[in-house]
Amino acid sequence: MWKNLCQKMFGRSLWVYHANSGGCNGCDIEVLNALTPYYDVERFGIKLVGSPRHADVMLCQGPAMRSTAQALKRAYEAMPAPKLVFAIGSCACGGGVWFDSYSVLGPVERIVPVNYYIPGCPPRPEAIIYGVAVALGLVNKKTVPVQFKELELPIPRYHRSELRGEGELVVYEKAEKI
């Protein structure tokens, strides 16, 4: 759905606004590196603008921090309506290495809705361009969740159908009875 929307709404170009809410500047440097003639994202019409009012896309770097959460939210609200948010780097995607610090609230998802994630610490300029190209529909995404499951044998003690719950709260109901 987002792909179609992107192709309709942002057919010509994306103007990006680059919001750092407390990162270490590593991702900033990589984003600016993507704008240099070597990588040259202006091929796709991507342009860096200074104000969120001119922007279609917000590139969030750094975790949501206590001191900058309000400012980030105001910057998001100032953007005109068809807007996308990219979380760049592991801080913006999941809170970073200092996720449990007192001043870090967590990923930027807590403050603004995020549409695309580009993990990496910092992501390479190529990785950022790839993430933007996924959003533009130029390439297909490569990542798939990987699950490894053991073989189910004819007389198992463990029946997968007896598992209840989701995520970390999986309970095996018959564990006591066996």
Next chain:
Amino acid sequence: MSLLSKLAETLICLKTERATLPYPAEAKPVPEKFRGRPIFDASKCIGCAGCANNCPAREILVYDVCQEIRIIKYLGLRCTYCGRCADVCPEKAITMSHEFENGTDKIGDIQQRLELFMSTCQRCGRCFKEPSVLEQLKMKGYRFDDLQNERWIFRSQARLEGDAVVDDLKIEMD
């Protein structure tokens, strides 16, 4: 003189090739020691959870569903690709791949989940993974003790409680 130098400069400019990398169309190979997404190999993993203990971002979770099943989950949200998990892994089950094109629209796409059958040490009660397939077949999970009635027989009720040293002796006597 200045005109000549300008002409020379023009020649140099004409000779130079295109500087821009046409990235999504063709990629440049990554450096030799580049660390990308860690890849978990379930066939080598013994479930020791050393990676989970050493992860600075606490991104690898280990939890036991029941006595025999251990689940190792790599979330990848705030992974900094430091490669400590690959360094500490005794079986080299984790390799840092060269994959860096991880941009997605769902954060769950980076996740990896391993389900491991673990057997229990009769002495200490800790889980370990049987090294070979034949030894895995000896596990309780694969067969019944009492084939006629299709149930398991628990031979020992020994528990470690109270005076650990004394009870240890009792178990040895059993």
